[in-house]
Structure formats: C-alpha cells, structure tokens
Amino acid sequence: MSKKSKVKEMDEELDAKKSVDETxxxxxxxxxxxxxxxxxxxxxxxxxxxxxxxxxxxLRLFAEFENYKKRTSKERMELFKTAGQEIMxxxxxxxxxxxxxxxxxxxxxxxxxxxxxxxIHGKFSETLKNKGLEQVEVKAGDAFDAEVxxxxxxxxxxxxxxxxxxxxxxxxxxKLGDRIIRHPKVxxxx
Numbered sequence: 001m002s003k004k005s006k007v008k009e010m011d012e013e014l015d016a017k018k019s020v021d022e023t024x025x026x027x028x029x030x031x032x033x034x035x036x037x038x039x040x041x042x043x044x045x046x047x048x049x050x051x052x053x054x055x056x057x058x059l060r061l062f063a064e065f066e067n068y069k070k071r072t073s074k075e076r077m078e079l080f081k082t083a084g085q086e087i088m089x090x091x092x093x094x095x096x097x098x099x100x101x102x103x104x105x106x107x108x109x110x111x112x113x114x115x116x117x118x119x120i121h122g123k124f125s126e127t128l129k130n131k132g133l134e135q136v137e138v139k140a141g142d143a144f145d146a147e148v149x150x151x152x153x154x155x156x157x158x159x160x161x162x163x164x165x166x167x168x169x170x171x172x173x174x175k176l177g178d179r180i181i182r183h184p185k186v187x188x189x190x
Contacts, residue, residue, distance in 0.1 A: 088128065089182065095124065095125070095128070095172075096172070101117055102117055102118060132177050134174065134176075135173070136172070136175055136180060138166060139169070140165075140166055140167060140169070141165055141166065143164065143165055144165060144188045148183065149166065149183060149184055150173075150186065153188075154188050155167060155187055155189065156190055157190060162189040163189050164188065165189050167186075168186065169184055169186050
C-alpha cells in the first residue's frame with residue numbers, strides 16, 4: 001500500500017470518526033436541549049404552582065382581614081350603643097322617684113307644683129330617650145314572659161282568664177337599644 005492510499009484511508013477513518021462524533025454530539029446536544037426544556041417547563045410549572053399557593057394565601061388573608069374589620073366594626077357599634085349603660089342604670093331610680101313624686105303631688109291641690117315636676121320629669125325622660133333608653137311596655141293582663149319580665153310574687157288570680165298573666169306592675173322595665181337593662185317587676189296570677 002502506498003502512502004497516498006494510507007493517508008486516504010486515514011482521512012476516511014477520520015471523516016467516519018468525525019461523523020460519528022458529530023452525530024453523538026448532536027444527540028448529546030438534543031438531550032441537553034430536551035433536558036433544558038424539561039427543566040424550563042418544570043421550572044415554569046413550579047413557578048405557576050408557587051404563584052397559585054401565594055395567591056391562595058393572599059385571598060385567605062384578605063378574607064380574614066375583611067372578617068376582622070366587620071367583627072371590630074360590629075363590636076364598636078355595640079359598644080357605642082351600650083356605652084352609657086351604667087349611667088342609665090344608675091339614673092333609673094331617679095326616674096322612679098319622679099314617678100312616685102308625681103303620683104303623690106297629684107293627690108294634693110297644688111297644681112303648679114305638679115305642673116313643674118311634670119315638666120322636669122318630661123325633660124329628664126326625653127333626654128334619656130334621646131340617648132337610647134326605652135321603657136318596656138307592660139300592662140295588666142299581658143301574658144307573663146320569663147325572658148322579659150321578672151316575677152316578684154304570685155297571687156291567686158281573680159278569675160280563670162288571669163292565670164299565668166300579669167296582674168300588676170310593681171316597677172317599670174327599661175331597655176337600652178335592643179338589650180333589656182332592667183326587667184319590669186310584675187305580680188303574676190296563679
């Protein structure tokens with residue numbers, strides 16, 4: 001064999017090796033590209049999943065905050081409604097004294113005194129009413145309700161129709177807003 005043919009043969013072998021190497025390199029690059037694409041896809045999926053988790057956390061936190069705002073607002077409104085409850089309760093005996101004074105003065109002949117006391121009583125009552133105080137309306141013959149009324153005593157009913165009903169009101173009841181701050185004291189027929 002001549003040198004030329006050996007060189008030619010070596011060149012062919014080299015070319016064959018190159019083509020095998022190039023094919024292997026292309027395959028390796030394709031594998032790397034596929035791996036990179038898979039990595040990019042999994043990275044994208046991972047980011048989407050993380051975003052979804054964070055969005056869920058945010059929505060839950062936002063809903064929790066809205067509930068907190070509603071709850072504190074409701075509590076604040078309730079506090080404003082009943083803020084003066086202690087003062088109102090302490091003024092109720094004064095209201096009772098006014099009622100008793102008016103009854104006693106009405107028995108006398110002093111109409112000017114009665115008129116003056118009624119005027120003061122009216123202003124006092126109106127002021128308390130403007131602050132949210134309301135009288136619990138109770139009259140004889142109403143059905144007794146243990147949640148609203150306070151039974152002081154029971155007496156024999158004058159007739160069958162008055163059994164379990166209110167015979168007399170001893171002390172007026174009052175409520176502040178929707179809450180009863182003093183239950184009316186009543187006598188119930190037995």
